[in-house]
Amino acid sequence: NAGVTQTPKFQVLKTGQSMTLQCAQDMNHNSMYWYRQDPGMGLRLIYYSASEGTTDKGEVPNGYNVSRLNKREFSLRLESAAPSQTSVYFCASSDYRDPNTEAFFGQGTRLTVV
Amino acid sequence: QKEVEQNSGPLSVPEGAIASLNCTYSDRVSQSFFWYRQYSGKSPELIMSIYSNGDKEDGRFTAQLNKASQYVSLLIRDSQPSDSATYLCAVNPMIYNQGGKLIFGQGTELSVKP
Numbered sequence: 001n002a003g004v005t006q007t008p009k010f011q012v013l014k015t016g017q018s019m020t021l022q023c024a025q026d027m028n029h030n031s032m033y034w035y036r037q038d039p040g041m042g043l044r045l046i047y048y049s050a051s052e053g054t055t056d057k058g059e060v061p062n063g064y065n066v067s068r069l070n071k072r073e074f075s076l077r078l079e080s081a082a083p084s085q086t087s088v089y090f091c092a093s094s095d096y097r098d099p100n101t102e103a104f105f106g107q108g109t110r111l112t113v114v
Numbered sequence: 115q116k117e118v119e120q121n122s123g124p125l126s127v128p129e130g131a132i133a134s135l136n137c138t139y140s141d142r143v144s145q146s147f148f149w150y151r152q153y154s155g156k157s158p159e160l161i162m163s164i165y166s167n168g169d170k171e172d173g174r175f176t177a178q179l180n181k182a183s184q185y186v187s188l189l190i191r192d193s194q195p196s197d198s199a200t201y202l203c204a205v206n207p208m209i210y211n212q213g214g215k216l217i218f219g220q221g222t223e224l225s226v227k228p
Contacts, residue, residue, distance in 0.1 A: 033215070033216060040220060041220055042120075042218045042219050043218040043221075045215055045217060045218075050215075094216065101146075102163060103148075103160075106157065
């Protein structure tokens with residue numbers, strides 16, 4: 001099983017450029033998440049989608065937009081990249097209907113904005 | 115106040131000792147609690163989940179939950195150098211079957227010295 005797949009794995013952007021991070025899961029999960037991870041900050045929630053058709057802001061949504069394209073796919077868009085958005089981005093999914101659910105993570109996207 | 119707080123460490127223990135990792139959370143309605151391990155440059159992976167007050171044991175790992183004190187801990191017995199990683203506490207404040215968001219602490223870096 002592929003699990004959660006993120007693309008790309010690495011990306012360098014110039015300030016002001018835009019890009020979309022792609023995420024797809026094949027576990028039939030309802031909930032999907034985007035996190036960013038900076039040194040010493042743990043994982044901070046950017047946006048999440050509890051189910052297909054819904055999205056909600058997390059802790060650090062400014063400068064980002066998301067689209068829950070269908071049950072499998074959840075994309076994160078940076079409209080005008082800034083150096084402060086240099087980070088490692090993780091997509092995750094879970095099935096909130098299962099009380100023993102865990103979140104499964106993609107391999108991460110290392111983004112550098114110069 | 116951050117919703118989930120951990121001591122950032124680093125926590126250093128000798129091989130064979132017990133490592134104790136602590137986490138507090140602010141949302142009293144939180145229902146699900148998780149400990150993830152993250153090796154450098156890798157994605158987080160689930161170690162333990164706990165939902166009820168008390169202890170839950172799995173091999174060398176024991177998770178402890180005290181909802182009254184809003185406190186979760188992870189004990190690692192007989193610590194091994196391979197346990198050296200960052201440990202992330204995560205809390206899901208969801209009401210069962212209504213979805214929710216997974217919030218992480220900043221992580222505690224554990225170093226096990228041979």
